[in-house]
Amino acid sequence: MPKRQVLLSSSSLYKDGSYLEHVRPYIEKLLTKNNAKHVLFIPYALASGDHDGYTKKVETILGKWGFQVDGIHKSPDQIASIKKAQAIFIGGGNTFLLLKHLYDKKLVEAIRSRIIDDGIPYIGSSAGTNVAARSIQTTNDMPIICPGSFDALKLVPFHINPHYLDPDTNSTHRGETREERILEFLMVNERPCLALREGTCLIIEGKDATLVGPANAILFRKGKEPTEFPPGTNFGFLFDECKD
Amino acid sequence: MPKRQVLLSSSSLYKDGSYLEHVRPYIEKLLTKNNAKHVLFIPYALASGDHDGYTKKVETILGKWGFQVDGIHKSPDQIASIKKAQAIFIGGGNTFLLLKHLYDKKLVEAIRSRIIDDGIPYIGSSAGTNVAARSIQTTNDMPIICPGSFDALKLVPFHINPHYLDPDTNSTHRGETREERILEFLMVNERPCLALREGTCLIIEGKDATLVGPANAILFRKGKEPTEFPPGTNFGFLFDECKD
Ligand SMILES: [Ca+2]
Ligand SMILES: [Ca+2]
Numbered sequence: 001m002p003k004r005q006v007l008l009s010s011s012s013l014y015k016d017g018s019y020l021e022h023v024r025p026y027i028e029k030l031l032t033k034n035n036a037k038h039v040l041f042i043p044y045a046l047a048s049g050d051h052d053g054y055t056k057k058v059e060t061i062l063g064k065w066g067f068q069v070d071g072i073h074k075s076p077d078q079i080a081s082i083k084k085a086q087a088i089f090i091g092g093g094n095t096f097l098l099l100k101h102l103y104d105k106k107l108v109e110a111i112r113s114r115i116i117d118d119g120i121p122y123i124g125s126s127a128g129t130n131v132a133a134r135s136i137q138t139t140n141d142m143p144i145i146c147p148g149s150f151d152a153l154k155l156v157p158f159h160i161n162p163h164y165l166d167p168d169t170n171s172t173h174r175g176e177t178r179e180e181r182i183l184e185f186l187m188v189n190e191r192p193c194l195a196l197r198e199g200t201c202l203i204i205e206g207k208d209a210t211l212v213g214p215a216n217a218i219l220f221r222k223g224k225e226p227t228e229f230p231p232g233t234n235f236g237f238l239f240d241e242c243k244d
Numbered sequence: 245m246p247k248r249q250v251l252l253s254s255s256s257l258y259k260d261g262s263y264l265e266h267v268r269p270y271i272e273k274l275l276t277k278n279n280a281k282h283v284l285f286i287p288y289a290l291a292s293g294d295h296d297g298y299t300k301k302v303e304t305i306l307g308k309w310g311f312q313v314d315g316i317h318k319s320p321d322q323i324a325s326i327k328k329a330q331a332i333f334i335g336g337g338n339t340f341l342l343l344k345h346l347y348d349k350k351l352v353e354a355i356r357s358r359i360i361d362d363g364i365p366y367i368g369s370s371a372g373t374n375v376a377a378r379s380i381q382t383t384n385d386m387p388i389i390c391p392g393s394f395d396a397l398k399l400v401p402f403h404i405n406p407h408y409l410d411p412d413t414n415s416t417h418r419g420e421t422r423e424e425r426i427l428e429f430l431m432v433n434e435r436p437c438l439a440l441r442e443g444t445c446l447i448i449e450g451k452d453a454t455l456v457g458p459a460n461a462i463l464f465r466k467g468k469e470p471t472e473f474p475p476g477t478n479f480g481f482l483f484d485e486c487k488d
Contacts (some may be wrong), residue, residue: 013418047428094428096387137387142425143340143394144381145432150390163419174257174442175370175407181386184291184338188389198418 002119005030006155006204008129010162010196010213012092019061020125023201026212028065030121030203036086038068044101045093045127047144058091072107082110085120092126095139099131100147112153122155126162129196133160134242138185138193140178156204157191157242164195164218179226186222191242193220194235202235209235246363249274250399250448252373254406254440254457256336263305264369267445270456272309274365274447280330282312288345289337289371291388302335316351326354329364336370339383343375344391356397366399370406373440377404378486382429382437384422400448401435401486408439408462426464435486436465438479446479453479 007023007030014022031039039062043054055071062069069089075081082088088111090098102108115122124132130139132155136147140163167177176184182193196202200213211217216228219235229235251267251274258266275283283306287298299315306313313333319325326332332355334342346352359366368376374383376399380391384407411421420428426437440446444457455461460472463479473479 011418015416015418047431049431097428097432137389139387140419142382142384142429143387144425144429146381146394148392150387163417165417165419172259173407173409174255174259175384175409181388184341185386185388187291187293188341 003206005121007123008132008202009125010200011198012125014199022199034121039087039089040072040085041069042072042090045098047094078105079110087121089123090128094144095127095130095136095141096143096145096147098127099136100145103147115155129160129162158238159193161193161195164197182220207236207239247450249365251367252376252446253369254444255442256369258443266443278365283331283333284329285313286316286334289342291338322349323354331365333367334372338388339371339374339380339385340387340391341389342371343380344389347391359399373404373406402482403437405437405439408441430466438463451480451483
């Protein structure tokens with residue numbers, strides 16, 4: 001079976017950088033070594049529904065890097081487009097809306113099969129990272145639409161919290177902090193959640209899952225203290241811990 | 245038909261105040277004028293599952309104010325308990341978990357009927373306010389468990405965002421602000437969302453819905469600019485705007 005090749009970015013933007021700029025070397029490397037010149041882009045996370053505009057934006061950026069981008073929404077047969085895709089990129093927006101589109105259009109199994117069985121590269125950013133995980137149960141997004149199930153593409157057997165935000169010690173706000181929300185998640189679920197701060201990225205190659213970027217990740221496990229891990233950490237042990 | 249009597253608090257805590265302290269006069273008034281000495285408390289939002297502990301906390305506070313509290317989880321027949329309740333209070337925690345409990349235990353219609361058809365008082369705080377609205381689609385909570393449907397008790401025909409948080413202009417975080425999330429909601433939904441800042445409360449009596457507390461509320465409507473409304477505003481016009 002081919003190796004799983006998945007790049008999961010916490011965010012599409014980092015600080016003042018332009019779109020995807022901070023992950024450009026990782027994306028270029030992944031696509032180049034797979035000889036992927038065409039990227040199938042899935043724009044369904046965008047709540048405004050301007051899929052053309054979103055695809056155009058991604059096309060402009062990835063075009064400069066030497067890759068061609070096709071928006072899946074233009075395809076008369078989306079399953080066929082996935083079956084012949086050289087690489088798949090799902091961008092950010094609203095995770096619930098994205099997953100609802102994937103279910104309604106019956107794309108979940110088709111995408112998963114291309115990544116797991118055929119080994120083509122998957123790139124996810126923000127909502128695209130949420131749907132790559134075991135489920136969307138650790139998204140930060142507002143549940144603006146009900147996807148029916150929270151089960152996601154399961155490209156990794158654990159949960160991911162992108163855009164992880166440290167508690168603001170100056171805040172007088174009495175809603176839960178992000179940490180408290182993930183701890184609530186672990187009170188009713190078993191599998192771990194890996195929290196990725198902005199600017200960081202998880203690069204999965206087969207059974208290796210390496211953290212890259214400017215910040216630690218935090219691993220939240222049931223019944224254990226949340227633990228910080230530095231860039232360079234291989235989270236491959238989570239594949240064994242979780243089973244698939 | 246009796247008048248609808250619903251008190252929806254944005255938060256259980258406000259600044260350094262103790263539990264429910266900032267809404268005490270409104271709760272006392274509502275229960276007293278209905279001759280309600282017993283309050284049926286629904287603790288299912290609490291992710292830890294310590295329903296006894298949560299009920300005890302509420303019992304201690306409301307006990308001091310002269311009311312008796314019964315935790316619904318202790319009841320051998322929860323529907324019967326709802327049918328004979330003098331008043332119902334649903335506390336904060338995780339909105340998804342709360343709604344799942346309400347559906348699993350088939351309490352949704354029973355509670356709704358007591359409030360709408362029989363006119364007993366309902367008190368909601370945070371997650372208890374989310375489930376009182378049209379749906380939980382504008383909760384801030386993490387979707388730690390899938391309730392199957394996002395439809396809620398529909399004690400009001402619009403959506404509510406509790407714990408509303410103004411955008412932090414100093415933040416470099418690139419996740420969506422609360423305002424952006426609610427605007428995303430309106431891109432795929434029709435009904436308005438009323439955002440309640442912490443410390444504020446919506447008091448519904450029949451077709452009146454009055455904002456009380458220390459801050460404005462923001463009304464988000466499809467295709468319109470978000471608009472601030474001061475305490476004292478009667479949002480009763482939303483009942484006509486939305487239909488039931
Ligand atoms: Ca988002
Ligand atoms: Ca909550």
